[in-house]
Amino acid sequence: MFYCGYRYFCTCFLQRLHKELHAHLNGSVSFSTIKKLVARKPHLNIEHGMTAIRSGQRRTLDECFQVFKVIHQLVDTEEDILMVAKDVIREFAADGVKYLELRSTPRKEKTTGMTKRRYVETVIEAIRQCKNEGVDIEVRFLVAVDRRNGAEVAMETVKLAEDFMLSTDGLVVGLDLSGDPTVGHGRDLLPALQKAKNCGLKLSLHLSEVPSQADESELLLNIPPDRIGHGTYLHPEVGGSQSLVDTVRKHNTPLELCLTSNVKGQTVSSYSQHHFLYWYQMGHPSVICTDDKGVFCTDLSQEYQLAASTFNLSQEDMWTLSQKAIDCTFAPDLKQQLHQKWLELRPTHFVLVK
Numbered sequence: 001m002f003y004c005g006y007r008y009f010c011t012c013f014l015q016r017l018h019k020e021l022h023a024h025l026n027g028s029v030s031f032s033t034i035k036k037l038v039a040r041k042p043h044l045n046i047e048h049g050m051t052a053i054r055s056g057q058r059r060t061l062d063e064c065f066q067v068f069k070v071i072h073q074l075v076d077t078e079e080d081i082l083m084v085a086k087d088v089i090r091e092f093a094a095d096g097v098k099y100l101e102l103r104s105t106p107r108k109e110k111t112t113g114m115t116k117r118r119y120v121e122t123v124i125e126a127i128r129q130c131k132n133e134g135v136d137i138e139v140r141f142l143v144a145v146d147r148r149n150g151a152e153v154a155m156e157t158v159k160l161a162e163d164f165m166l167s168t169d170g171l172v173v174g175l176d177l178s179g180d181p182t183v184g185h186g187r188d189l190l191p192a193l194q195k196a197k198n199c200g201l202k203l204s205l206h207l208s209e210v211p212s213q214a215d216e217s218e219l220l221l222n223i224p225p226d227r228i229g230h231g232t233y234l235h236p237e238v239g240g241s242q243s244l245v246d247t248v249r250k251h252n253t254p255l256e257l258c259l260t261s262n263v264k265g266q267t268v269s270s271y272s273q274h275h276f277l278y279w280y281q282m283g284h285p286s287v288i289c290t291d292d293k294g295v296f297c298t299d300l301s302q303e304y305q306l307a308a309s310t311f312n313l314s315q316e317d318m319w320t321l322s323q324k325a326i327d328c329t330f331a332p333d334l335k336q337q338l339h340q341k342w343l344e345l346r347p348t349h350f351v352l353v354k
């Protein structure tokens with residue numbers, strides 16, 4: 001049972017059916033994996049406090065990006081990436097996630113000692129090993145473009161992602177656009193993103209994560225992407241615009257919403273102010289996600305519980321939210337199977353706690 005203000009709410013029933021659609025690999029590294037990495041590299045003098053933002057702590061988004069730099073120092077060999085990816089997949093499975101879309105940015109050769117191609121192959125190898133070991137989770141991969149690295153690298157990454165989409169039997173399903181949102185402009189990345197879309201990669205773009213990006217968002221929303229990461233400042237109440245909202249609605253583009261990430265990174269002032277409510281009340285497809293479960297010390301169950309307690313959602317509301325996430329996944333071959341599982345596990349009655 002989970003105590004949330006004025007009522008008890010049990011979300012463990014949902015744990016059997018989670019879907020996680022927005023998880024950055026190196027942001028998802030748990031404390032226990034960090035400990036193993038630190039033991040491998042004691043000379044770096046890195047402590048856990050430098051790789052995670054604990055309960056009650058807040059950071060600026062800029063400080064969050066410093067945290068990723070520290071983690072990247074710890075995860076810089078093929079062995080590290082394989083271990084990290086396997087640990088992350090197992091941890092999501094242990095949290096009841098049955099379908100996971102992981103995303104990660106192939107890094108420059110000189111920071112990892114391996115090519116970007118090898119980086120992606122290593123993550124794919126981790127997914128395959130988990131499957132062979134019987135970990136009860138379906139995993140798909142999105143290759144990430146870091147917006148800081150500009151147009152040329154973005155185009156190279158798209159080509160890499162396309163090659164893997166064609167050679168991995170559907171494990172690589174799409175492209176993510178992420179990285180420090182205050183750096184660069186989406187207009188420079190437009191040709192690469194359009195190429196990705198045209199070759200059949202699904203697109204998930206971090207959009208309007210920070211204020212004053214209406215121009216960029218308008219441009220990118222018209223591609224259109226297949227999902228939006230965050231979209232915190234799209235709606236007019238926070239300085240976005242009705243026309244941006246209309247475009248999202250017209251294309252019915254789902255939003256990936258990460259409550260704790262936004263609160264700890266201070267792009268949203270508190271849980272109750274989170275834009276989840278705006279989109280949820282409108283009935284717009286919205287999927288609860290973790291973003292970086294390691295850095296923000298959370299997991300998907302906790303994010304569902306937070307949404308339930310903050311916005312007074314009933315068990316049935318939560319179940320429906322979790323069900324609708326299936327339609328937002330990038331793996332068409334699995335949708336039917338996931339819906340079937342959902343039907344089998346759906347409780348015959350819900351506890352009324354409102």
Ligand SMILES: CNc1ncnc2c1ncn2[C@@H]1O[C@H](COP(=O)(O)O)[C@@H](O)[C@H]1O
Binds near residue numbers: 024104
């Ligand atoms: C907090 N909100 C966010 N906004 C934008 N990009 C983010 C992010 N959280 C994570 N990333 C992106 O994911 C990388 C770490 O995982 P990978 O090395 O790719 O596996 C970060 O360096 C950043 O590019």
Ligand SMILES: [Zn+2]
Binds near residue numbers: 022024178206229291
């Ligand atoms: Zn993200």
